[in-house]
Amino acid sequence: MTDSNIDYEGSMTISEDLMEAAGIDHFEKILVSNMANGERFETYAIPGERGKGTITLNGATAHLGKRGDRITIMVFSMVEMSHVKEHRPRIVLLNEKNEIIDRRGC
Numbered sequence: 155m156t157d158s159n160i161d162y163e164g165s166m167t168i169s170e171d172l173m174e175a176a177g178i179d180h181f182e183k184i185l186v187s188n189m190a191n192g193e194r195f196e197t198y199a200i201p202g203e204r205g206k207g208t209i210t211l212n213g214a215t216a217h218l219g220k221r222g223d224r225i226t227i228m229v230f231s232m233v234e235m236s237h238v239k240e241h242r243p244r245i246v247l248l249n250e251k252n253e254i255i256d257r258r259g260c
Contacts, residue, residue, distance in 0.1 A: 158216035170201040207252030
């Protein structure tokens with residue numbers, strides 16, 4: 155995470171280019187797990203400035219993490235049973251500067 159902002163009504167700000175790489179839509183519901191403290195929570199994604207590597211907790215969720223925490227952001231989709239075996243999740247891994255270092259299933 156790059157920051158937290160308690161003075162906002164809610165959500166998680168994610169750089170728009172990272173959202174696109176991971177297939178996260180604007181205002182899509184996300185599940186977040188914080189590897190630093192074990193917190194797990196739901197919120198929604200809002201786009202941040204492209205290319206900045208921003209991942210910011212806003213509002214009440216700002217209490218659930220701090221700058222430098224490593225997190226996992228998850229989104230889910232419904233898949234027809236006939237396509238389950240063909241489905242491949244999209245995984246985007248970032249380094250400590252929130253630069254993409256690996257992509258799978260993209």
